[in-house]
Amino acid sequence: MNGSIADVCIVGVGAVGGILAKQLTSAGLKVVAFERGPALKTAEYAQRDSISYIARPDQLEGVRHEPRIFRTSTTQPGNLRYGTSPFNVLGGSMLLWTGQASRFMPGDFKVYSNEVASGLADRAGVDLRGYDVVDWPIGYDDLEPYYERFEWEFGVAGVAGMNPFAGPRRKPYPLPPLKMTARMQLFGDAAKRLGYHPFIGPAAVTSEPYRPPAPYDTRIPERPACVYCGHCNHYGCHVNAKASTLHTAIPVALQTGNLELRTNCKVANITTDDKGMATGVKYFDPNGVLQEQRARVVILSAFVFEHVRLLLLSKGNGKRFKKGLANSSGLVGKCFFGHGDMRVYGLFDNFIINGFIGSGAAAMRIDDFNGNNFDHTGLGFIRGGTVGCSGDGAPVSRMDIVPPDVRSWGKEYKEYFMRYYTRTFDIHMAPETLPRRDNCVDLDPRRRDRWGLPLPRVTFAFHANEKRMHLFLADIGERIFREAGASKVWTELPRPSPTRQCGGTRMGTDPNHSVVNGYCQSHDVPNLFIVGSSVFPTMSGYPATATISALAYRTAEYIERQRDWFH
């Protein structure tokens, strides 16, 4: 298709790009998809070894070429960070994800109306100066059918109706829950005794061999059941029980004959014409030579940092895009956020837990302190986070977890680790962060990647709303652990940099205050789409993948309907 015009160019083939490729090629559109990394075989990413994936992620081929800069204030130069979001291979970070596959709650889409305009924030006694809280332009009901499609195509295991705070659903989960583990049992029983509402968190991990039935996409190949190997979070799954586009959507897209997949190709720029429309992309081919591909529609599905970087780098020729593409609002890169992931640890003298067994996504959770599910009066913050059991991991993942009263080396440490490695788990919280313009991604003025492009630079700090929430949630986790019978309990508050990043190209109805509309379509450049967690105007106490997948299905359907774009 070189030289000719593709119907659609997709930039980045991870979770979102894989779904888009399947849906659009199936609708008969000719798609050229660019993926900066290689197509790996299972044996090349699923060795499940803790030195490569836990101790040395900076050495992974899919990570080491594109670090980012992180700093907590504009006065610092910032440090290099190597992370697996994104993991630059075909299939993206979904090869290494945990598989926690919750839908957002209905209230997550209406934070401004429900919590700010309603006066709740005032009653909570929170000072929201500096924050920029808005509603999503779409709601839970708009996404519900697409959440369902995601769950049935990727095989989500769970129990519908068990979480009283979840939004309504038309269909149950396609798979029964994974087997109970010790941490699920201890957490669930304790949470229940405390009057909370524990439920089995939905996991995109096959509890039984699974192939989607009709009316879902029956071309998706069967996947075997999880074998509970326990090398899940941060590792590739050796049996493909953990859902990834690499073994579901991407092979189906290729089968249509409408997909030209260009791996090891790094998109560097989005090209535009003088009418302000996108015309295609420029990319470095596997030999590092800059090439061009023209297209009628360009979709970015390259994750947060690359979305911001590509837009800021694509200035076109004239004046129109001198602040960067799709950036008339000046909001590209702004309102970046993520979870302030935190953990409470507990040790058990009377219970063997064996946390190294089972999928990390197989968890008991409570949503009693998520979103707007609890009374915030006088608490000094709004919003919250999901709370659940966790603590999977080989010894290398666990060796730095030491109670504050134990020295981290020597005989005392050895005795501690020998006794408790099998007798511990974590309570994990994913506290939400509210959007602010001063939390942002831009281009580093000095440091460049191996293609000579400036590295993305993150400037981020937690503020008052988050800090109060973190302390509040720590207290909940500690209470559950004590109820569960832990003999020692301690908390690790969030590290400075947020996890499960989102924002940077926020969605909204007003072109002056957002970058894309409810269909992830650029307000400024109508044939440019930006899909992924970068469009979130506010986040949720849940991770993003179910929601960005739903957005991908919905956006694909919208694009398919624009028949006159494609002649």
Add this chain to the structure above:
Amino acid sequence: MKMKSQSSRQYRGERLQALTVRQARFIDAIAGRILPATDAPGAVEAGAVFYIDRALAGPYPHLLSRYTRGLRALDKHAKRQFGASFEKLGDEQQDSALGDLESGKIAELPNGEAFFELLRTHVLEGVFGEPSYGGNKDMIGWKLVGFPGQQWGYPETYINKAVDLPPITWEGLPKKPGQS
């Protein structure tokens, strides 16, 4: 001559790839305090020093100079405090010298805390990591804590029940990733 430089890199029956024999011996002395042998074996027995050697010869060559500088400063500190080389000190004196390193109290070594953290991390990775990286000999580290290694899977979730499976490495698995 060539023969000699080859054999001078032999240490505990293995050929060192980045460290000198002196450095290896020094690191072993430290490893023996970070995770000492008790009734059960420790970091020396697990061969953590070989993990470090391979790390410095492989992906982290730029850390070798940090090791060289750090070890030299720690030895100097030992001599000044206790009148002998670190390796010659008793356990308590060694712990005290390492404690000084950990709290950044070694004058010649600005940011000594970070060097201690590096040492600790490397030693423990050398005990608990996969044996193919040079350490965790005979899966000593995994046996210490009761981790059955890179099992293909588990037939059950072992709730409140010790796992009685002998540890296994990826190389030792009857099936490998990609085969089902």
